[in-house]
Amino acid sequence: MLQIIKIEWLKVKNYRTFWVFIGLGLLAMLAPNFIIHDIFVKNIPKEAQQLLGQSMYDFPLVWQTVASVNSYTSGIFSLLVITLVSNEFNYKTHRQNVIDGWERRDFVLSKLFWVVALALLAFLTSLVAVLIFGGVYGKAPFSMEGSRFLGYYFLQVLVSLSLALLVGMLVKRTGLAIILFLGYIMFIEQILVSIVKRFFGNIGGLFPLQAGDELLPFPIVEKLVKFSGPYDSVIYLTALVAYIALFTWLVFRRMLRTDL
Amino acid sequence: MSTILSLNNISKRYGIVQALDGVSFDIPTGSVYGILGPNGSGKTTMLGIVTDVLKADAGSFTLMGQTPSAAQRRKIGTLLETPNFYHYLSAYKNLQIVANIKQTSEQDIPRVLELAGLVARQHSAFKTYSLGMKQRLAIAAAMLGDPEVLILDEPANGLDPVGIAEVRNLIRKLAQSGKTIIMASHLLDEVEKVCTHVAILRKGKLLGSGPVNAVLSRDNFIEIGGPDNQALTQLIKQHPAFVQVLPGQDGILQVTFRETIDPASLNSWCAQQGVWLNHLQMSRKSLETAFLELTNN
Numbered sequence: 384m385l386q387i388i389k390i391e392w393l394k395v396k397n398y399r400t401f402w403v404f405i406g407l408g409l410l411a412m413l414a415p416n417f418i419i420h421d422i423f424v425k426n427i428p429k430e431a432q433q434l435l436g437q438s439m440y441d442f443p444l445v446w447q448t449v450a451s452v453n454s455y456t457s458g459i460f461s462l463l464v465i466t467l468v469s470n471e472f473n474y475k476t477h478r479q480n481v482i483d484g485w486e487r488r489d490f491v492l493s494k495l496f497w498v499v500a501l502a503l504l505a506f507l508t509s510l511v512a513v514l515i516f517g518g519v520y521g522k523a524p525f526s527m528e529g530s531r532f533l534g535y536y537f538l539q540v541l542v543s544l545s546l547a548l549l550v551g552m553l554v555k556r557t558g559l560a561i562i563l564f565l566g567y568i569m570f571i572e573q574i575l576v577s578i579v580k581r582f583f584g585n586i587g588g589l590f591p592l593q594a595g596d597e598l599l600p601f602p603i604v605e606k607l608v609k610f611s612g613p614y615d616s617v618i619y620l621t622a623l624v625a626y627i628a629l630f631t632w633l634v635f636r637r638m639l640r641t642d643l
Numbered sequence: 644m645s646t647i648l649s650l651n652n653i654s655k656r657y658g659i660v661q662a663l664d665g666v667s668f669d670i671p672t673g674s675v676y677g678i679l680g681p682n683g684s685g686k687t688t689m690l691g692i693v694t695d696v697l698k699a700d701a702g703s704f705t706l707m708g709q710t711p712s713a714a715q716r717r718k719i720g721t722l723l724e725t726p727n728f729y730h731y732l733s734a735y736k737n738l739q740i741v742a743n744i745k746q747t748s749e750q751d752i753p754r755v756l757e758l759a760g761l762v763a764r765q766h767s768a769f770k771t772y773s774l775g776m777k778q779r780l781a782i783a784a785a786m787l788g789d790p791e792v793l794i795l796d797e798p799a800n801g802l803d804p805v806g807i808a809e810v811r812n813l814i815r816k817l818a819q820s821g822k823t824i825i826m827a828s829h830l831l832d833e834v835e836k837v838c839t840h841v842a843i844l845r846k847g848k849l850l851g852s853g854p855v856n857a858v859l860s861r862d863n864f865i866e867i868g869g870p871d872n873q874a875l876t877q878l879i880k881q882h883p884a885f886v887q888v889l890p891g892q893d894g895i896l897q898v899t900f901r902e903t904i905d906p907a908s909l910n911s912w913c914a915q916q917g918v919w920l921n922h923l924q925m926s927r928k929s930l931e932t933a934f935l936e937l938t939n940n
């Protein structure tokens with residue numbers, strides 16, 4: 384596996400697009416928290432603040448705030464995964480890697496590495512964001528309470544990245560894959576969720592990205608509108624893990640059987 | 644002699660096209676094995692199956708006497724179809740990736756770049772390369788780690804005449820050093836100059852395989868010419884070993900005999916019959932002619 388990671392590193396080390404994506408991704412995880420803080424915390428009337436209780440960037444609420452905000456912006460890493468996968472298909476280097484002496488399994492592992500590595504990067508960046516924003520903006524002392532939200536966030540990012548991996552492997556063409564993926568996360572799933580929720584009830588909340596959203600309601604808004612799902616967290620967590628397993632299995636199945 | 648590659652009843656279909664139909668043959672160690680066939684005959688499909696980028700519908704094969712796996716592919720230098728590299732990386736960095744996949748030392752990179760004549764441009768991005776340079780880089784990548792077995796699919800593709808001659812010389816040198824070379828080509832000239840063995844494919848079917856002369860029967864014939872070729876034609880038909888006479892180029896006659904004929908004795912026989920030859924040459928049917936005869940049937 385170390386050999387595979389070294390080779391992946393050689394592929395991206397001098398790839399400018401990769402670093403632009405990473406930079407944008409990190410920015411997208413930190414910057415919105417500044418903005419949200421400005422809008423919801425700094426500029427909110429004192430009376431309203433008292434009604435709401437603690438500030439969104441106070442511990443322990445900051446865990447949920449950062450996880451919830453970042454769950455919207457980490458899609459950038461998914462686009463990076465699609466780019467890295469479809470590059471291989473465009474350049475036909477997925478064939479060449481196998482010809483030169485990778486098992487097909489190694490090729491899948493090399494891309495799964497990015498799924499895990501980028502999810503970890505998103506997780507760690509969010510952790511840093513929690514510490515910074517909780518420390519600088521918050522008035523409450525540090526607390527681990529609510530840190531589970533960051534775990535939920537990690538799982539949701541994994542789902543999103545493995546879905547991107549699957550789309551990249553199936554569609555192969557960069558532009559089309561990105562459009563399909565963005566279309567899905569931006570509105571197709573939302574439409575499906577609404578339809579299923581309307582006709583079949585709460586089960587509509589178990590779509591891949593929705594399951595994560597149900598676990599990561601935006602604090603405060605959650606108090607005004609009932610936002611989080613009706614099922615127990617365990618159900619949503621199981622759904623997330625099941626999706627990761629399913630997408631990974633589909634990717635392996637595809638790559639081990641098909642003509643490259 | 645041990646076998647590098649042994650194909651057993653390999654079949655592959657793309658929709659309605661039967662790309663390979665029950666192909667079986669063995670490639671002995673140390674041979675220069677030409678896979679011949681017109682465009683679309685299944686050559687690349689066959690090599691694709693051997694390198695695991697394509698999956699056969701039926702049949703099996705062994706590489707170096709073992710069930711094929713990535714471990715064997717790492718010991719084979721392969722150039723399949725088009726050169727596939729990361730466009731944004733330089734030749735050197737692309738070769739670094741290949742070396743790491745092959746688990747061979749990166750220290751071999753300067754040698755193969757020199758071999759391919761790419762030293763001056765080694766730090767330019769692949770996307771800035773001409774077609775010929777891309778092909779050279781693919782050859783360099785195949786040579787990395789000095790593998791004992793090479794699979795070359797149309798190695799002279801996209802090269803200029805100098806490049807083609809260089810590749811041919813390179814293949815000849817590699818063959819002389821005892822390496823096994825499996826080469827697909829539709830350029831018979833290329834094959835004729837270097838191959839010891841051939842397999843001939845047409846529409847996915849194997850027409851024949853084995854040593855070049857056994858597969859493509861190329862009877863020796865003798866070219867003769869005299870002042871009056873009509874008289875010479877009449878005369879030669881009376882030779883005791885005569886089989887057939889065909890008009891060749893420039894009025895020369897191509898004569899086939901039942902047995903090997905010593906040109907000196909033929910010359911003397913004609914002279915005894917009162918005909919003096921002004922042209923006498925032992926010749927051989929070109930591979931191209933033999934190949935066309937075989938594939939057109």
